[in-house]
Amino acid sequence: MTNTFHSELIAKHPDNHARVMKFSTPHGEVQTPAFMPVATRAFVNQMTPPQLVEAGSQIILGGNTYHMLVSPGMEIIEHNGGMHEFMNWNKPMLTDSGGFQVFSLSKNSKICKIDDKGAHFKHPITGKVIHLTPESSIQAQKTIGADIIMAFDECTPEQGGRDAALAAMDRTHRWLQQSIEAHQQSPDTPYGKRQALFGIIQGGSFQDLREQSAEVIINADLDGIAIGGEVIGFDMEKTREVIGWVRPILPEQKIRYTMGVGLMPQDLIDVVEQGIDIFDCVAPTRNARHGALYHGKIVKTDNWLRFETMDGDDRGRILIKKAIYKNDDRPIMEDCSCYTCENFSRAYLHYLFKDKLPAYHNLASIHNVHVMHEVCTQMREMILAG
Numbered sequence: 001m002t003n004t005f006h007s008e009l010i011a012k013h014p015d016n017h018a019r020v021m022k023f024s025t026p027h028g029e030v031q032t033p034a035f036m037p038v039a040t041r042a043f044v045n046q047m048t049p050p051q052l053v054e055a056g057s058q059i060i061l062g063g064n065t066y067h068m069l070v071s072p073g074m075e076i077i078e079h080n081g082g083m084h085e086f087m088n089w090n091k092p093m094l095t096d097s098g099g100f101q102v103f104s105l106s107k108n109s110k111i112c113k114i115d116d117k118g119a120h121f122k123h124p125i126t127g128k129v130i131h132l133t134p135e136s137s138i139q140a141q142k143t144i145g146a147d148i149i150m151a152f153d154e155c156t157p158e159q160g161g162r163d164a165a166l167a168a169m170d171r172t173h174r175w176l177q178q179s180i181e182a183h184q185q186s187p188d189t190p191y192g193k194r195q196a197l198f199g200i201i202q203g204g205s206f207q208d209l210r211e212q213s214a215e216v217i218i219n220a221d222l223d224g225i226a227i228g229g230e231v232i233g234f235d236m237e238k239t240r241e242v243i244g245w246v247r248p249i250l251p252e253q254k255i256r257y258t259m260g261v262g263l264m265p266q267d268l269i270d271v272v273e274q275g276i277d278i279f280d281c282v283a284p285t286r287n288a289r290h291g292a293l294y295h296g297k298i299v300k301t302d303n304w305l306r307f308e309t310m311d312g313d314d315r316g317r318i319l320i321k322k323a324i325y326k327n328d329d330r331p332i333m334e335d336c337s338c339y340t341c342e343n344f345s346r347a348y349l350h351y352l353f354k355d356k357l358p359a360y361h362n363l364a365s366i367h368n369v370h371v372m373h374e375v376c377t378q379m380r381e382m383i384l385a386g
């Protein structure tokens, strides 16, 4: 295992922009396209690390920086040897800069304010004011010890128009320089592992701003390039359009990451088709918790894939609380090879869900996360087969 980050292009789809990339980190290799389950509070709800591996996880988003600052706090994480050791995940890990959470919190100015220096928010329990700056964000991500860390950015709101998008972009570019300087002072974690730093393209829904931002991030010559903003992953039509604006200028050998994409299996297929390699989303585990289980067929069509939804389903999901599943002895998804589908029926999951039994969450998350990985596996196989 090397102690540096390295990425290379393995194969390209002949008719669209999809590709297979390989990247290596101090905790192992990843082949893309790769979905990253999110361990918001240092645990992917409700899956143990071996279950994640069995479901197909190669890399996770391990602990959101904002949440980790609030609890358990950086001292505890450092004392325990970093997040890999703390949550016992020994494969690649990415973490975020906290930018997205402070953006969400700043919608309530009593809890969080953002200015040119960074974000200032009140600890939800102690009330103590915490400053999150580019420097303190990078420092926290070093303590977390993820293999890939993110430059501190300001997420672009969709409300606010061009002025707001321009302001968030300019601030993101200034913070990028500060993030790079903080990272270069000590490129390794306290645990002796080299970290890769990704920059984030902002610019909202404006083509010229997105292109301008992409130029700045590309010129910074970082290890990978992310595309962020409130619109990404939320409005898939706009997400595809934004990727299409910047893709022509993105360097081929660098990993491309759309932040927060993965509400539905089809969303992964759509961004990979546009040339994206990695993505994260809390939706699969959140959907699972609320009883929405992915259901459809991964079908080949026009030399590419589609997640075909079924009539009577809720847009590619079955709602397991429905009485029609009470006596349904079929698995959630007929072709699914996950542990849950191979061993349990819809009737059993319906019963666990209706009676609010904790076992439900684990079995439901295993299925939803597996479906996301399965879609990635099939895309990868198809691209590799040429």
Ligand SMILES: [Zn+2]
Pocket (backbone or CB within 6 Å): 332, 333, 336, 337, 338, 339, 340, 341, 342, 366, 367, 368, 370
């Ligand atoms: Zn399944």
